[in-house]
Amino acid sequence: MAHDSSAPPARRWRGGIPLLLVACLAGGCQRAAEVQFVSAPEVEALDPPLRQAVQEQLARHTGDLGAVKLVSDAALDSRHLQRGAAVYARYCVQCHGASGDGAGPAAAYLVPRPRDYRKGIFKFNSTGYGNKPSRDDLLRTIRQGITGTSMPSFDRLPKEDLEAVVDYVLALSQRGELETLLALQADSDGELTPETADELALAVADQWRQSRDNVVEPATKEPAFDQASIELGKEIFQKRECFKCHGRDARGGLAGGIEVGKDAWGQVAAAADLTSGMLHGGAEPLDVYRRIYAGINGTPMPAFKNLLANEPDSVWHLTHYVLDLADQRRRGVQIPLGAAAGGATPPAPAESGGATESPEPAPAESASPASETPASETSSGEAAP
Ligand code: HEC
Ligand code: HEC
Numbered sequence: 509m510a511h512d513s514s515a516p517p518a519r520r521w522r523g524g525i526p527l528l529l530v531a532c533l534a535g536g537c538q539r540a541a542e543v544q545f546v547s548a549p550e551v552e553a554l555d556p557p558l559r560q561a562v563q564e565q566l567a568r569h570t571g572d573l574g575a576v577k578l579v580s581d582a583a584l585d586s587r588h589l590q591r592g593a594a595v596y597a598r599y600c601v602q603c604h605g606a607s608g609d610g611a612g613p614a615a616a617y618l619v620p621r622p623r624d625y626r627k628g629i630f631k632f633n634s635t636g637y638g639n640k641p642s643r644d645d646l647l648r649t650i651r652q653g654i655t656g657t658s659m660p661s662f663d664r665l666p667k668e669d670l671e672a673v674v675d676y677v678l679a680l681s682q683r684g685e686l687e688t689l690l691a692l693q694a695d696s697d698g699e700l701t702p703e704t705a706d707e708l709a710l711a712v713a714d715q716w717r718q719s720r721d722n723v724v725e726p727a728t729k730e731p732a733f734d735q736a737s738i739e740l741g742k743e744i745f746q747k748r749e750c751f752k753c754h755g756r757d758a759r760g761g762l763a764g765g766i767e768v769g770k771d772a773w774g775q776v777a778a779a780a781d782l783t784s785g786m787l788h789g790g791a792e793p794l795d796v797y798r799r800i801y802a803g804i805n806g807t808p809m810p811a812f813k814n815l816l817a818n819e820p821d822s823v824w825h826l827t828h829y830v831l832d833l834a835d836q837r838r839r840g841v842q843i844p845l846g847a848a849a850g851g852a853t854p855p856a857p858a859e860s861g862g863a864t865e866s867p868e869p870a871p872a873e874s875a876s877p878a879s880e881t882p883a884s885e886t887s888s889g890e891a892a893p
Contacts, residue, residue: 545573545607548626548684550691558700562690565705570683573606578675579682580713592676595669599662600677608680610773618658621775625677626684628715629772629806632789636802637811640719647674648790656786678716686712724802727813727820730793733828741829744822748815748891753779753808758833772806779809782830785837796827803891810891 551562571577571586576593578584596604603622605612610624623630632649633641650670653661662670689708694700731737745751745758753768754760760781771777780788789799801823803811816822 546605546609546611548609548687548691550688550695554691554694558694558698561700562687562694565690565700565702566683566687568702569686569705569709570679576676576679576683578679579686579709580678580716584675588672589676589679591669592672592674592679595665595673596676596680599665600673603658608677608684620657621773622659624684624773625681626688627772627806628681628685628712631804631806632795632799633719633802633805634724634798635719635722636724637805639722639805640716642719642723643674643678646677647671650674650677652790654788655791656784656788682712682716724798726794726797726801726823728824730797730824730827731821733793733831737825737828738832740822741825741827741832744826745829748812748822748826750826754782755779758782758830759784768808771808777807782833783836785834787830787834791831791834793824793827793831796830797823800826800830812891815891 547559547563551559554562569577569579569582574590574593575586576589577586578589597606600612602612602614603618604610604625605615605622608625610622612622615622628640630641630646630649632654633639633645635642635645647670649659650673651661651663653659653663662673665673686709689712690700690705693704693708697704745754746756751758753766755766758781760766760779766779768777768779787796789795789804799809801811801813801816803809812823812826
C-alpha cells in the first residue's frame with residue numbers, strides 16, 4: 509500500500525486547490541470528511557473566549573488546514589507544504605491522524621502506537637536525549653520505516669514527496685507543541701496576547717533550530733568488531749545492569765514480563781527484545797551506538813554517556829554485543845524463551861544506583877520549552893553514574 513508511488517498526487521496538483529480536493533485526487537475521497545484538525549484537550553478545557561483566542565493565535569503562527577505554515581521557517585514555500593499535506597493525506601493520515609495526534613482510524617489496533625507528533629518528541633534521533641531530531645533524522649525514519657513496528661518504509665516515494673512530507677510532519681509537530689503551550693499559558697494568565705503568543709512561537713522554533721548543533725558523534729573510533737569486543741560487551745551488559753530492563757537473555761519484555769514504566773505518550777513501555785533481529789532505531793553500528801550513548805527520547809531507555817564517560821569504548825563493545833545478538837536468529841542460534849531472565853522484577857530505582865535511576869518518560873511532558881534542553885541532560889533521561 510505504502511509503496512505505490514505510481515501516481516503521486518502532488519504531481520498532478522497545482523496551487524490553490526483546497527486540501528479536500530487534493531485528498532480526492534490522491535484517491536482518498538472516501539476519507540475526505542475526516543480530514544480536519546482536532547483541538548488538543550488543553551484547548552478544549554478552556555472557556556470559549558480563551559479557546560477562541562488560542563485558536564486565533566495558533567492560526568496566525570501555523571496557518572490553517574490546507575495552508576499550514578512551519579513555525580521554525582515561516583518563509584518556507586507554501587506549495588511545498590501543500591504537497592506535503594497531500595502526501596500525508598494519502599500515506600500517513602490513517603495512522604498518524606490529520607492533526608498528527610497519532611490517533612488515525614488504524615491506530616487503536618497498533619502496538620506500538622503511531623507517533624503523536626504534537627509533543628515534539630521523537631525516538632530515533634541523532635541529537636541526544638531531550639533534543640529535537642534533525643530534519644535528516646525524520647527523513648531517514650520515513651524512508652527506512654521502523655523495523656519491527658507497523659511504520660512502513662516510504663523509500664519508493666519520489667524525492668520531492670519525501671522532502672515535502674517531512675516538512676509537513678515538522679509543521680504538525682511544531683503546531684501541536686505551540687497549541688499546548690498557548691493553551692496552558694492562556695489558562696494560567698486568564699488571557700492570551702499576541703506578544704505572548706509570539707514569544708512562545710519563538711521558543712518552539714528555537715528548539716528545533718538548535719537541534720542541528722547537538723548531533724551525537726562517537727567519543728572514540730569504533731574498535732574492531734570481533735569476538736573479543738562482543739564478549740566485552742556481554743560483560744558490560746551485565747555489569748551495567750542493562751538486564752534489569754532487557755532481561756539477562758536480552759529478550760526484553762518477553763523474558764519475564766519486565767515492567768519498565770510508561771513512555772511519554774502514556775503507553776506501557778517495553779524494553780526492546782534485542783534478540784529479535786529487528787532493531788527499531790536502525791542496524792548500523794552508529795545507530796545502536798547513539799541509542800546506548802544518548803538514550804531513546806520519550807522512553808525509559810536511559811543515556812549511558814555519563815556512566816560510561818571514563819570508558820568510552822564500552823559503548824562500542826555494547827554496540828557490538830547488541831548487533832551480534834540481533835544477528836543470532838539469522839545464524840540459527842536457539843534462544844531459549846525466558847531462560848535466565850534475571851530481571852523478572854521491575855528495576856528498583858532507589859536501591860540500584862545504577863543504570864535504572866529513573867525509568868521515567870522524556871522530559872517533554874513539560875509544557876515549558878526552557879526546561880527541556882539543558883535540564884534533560886541531568887534529569888530523567890540519564891543513567892546515574
Ligand atoms: C500503518 C501505520 C503507519 C503509517 C501508514 C505511517 N506510520 Fe509513521 N509510525 C507508525 C508507528 C507505529 C510509529 C511508532 C513506532 C515506534 O514507536 O517505534 C511511527 C512513527 C513515525 C515517526 C516517528 C519516528 C521517531 O523517531 O520517533 C515519524 C516521523 C513517522 N512515523 C512518519 C510517518 C510518515 C511521514 C508517514 C507517511 C508517509 C507515516 N509515518 C505512515 C505507524 C505508521
Ligand atoms: C530503565 C530500563 C532500561 C535500561 C536500564 C536499559 N534499557 Fe535499553 N531500552 C529500554 C526500553 C524501554 C527500550 C525501547 C525503547 C522504544 O523504542 O520504545 C530500549 C531500547 C534499547 C535499544 C534500541 C533497540 C532498537 O530496537 O533499536 C538498545 C540498543 C538498548 N536498549 C540497549 C541497552 C543497553 C546496552 C543497556 C545497558 C547499557 C540498556 N539498553 C539499558 C529500557 C532500558
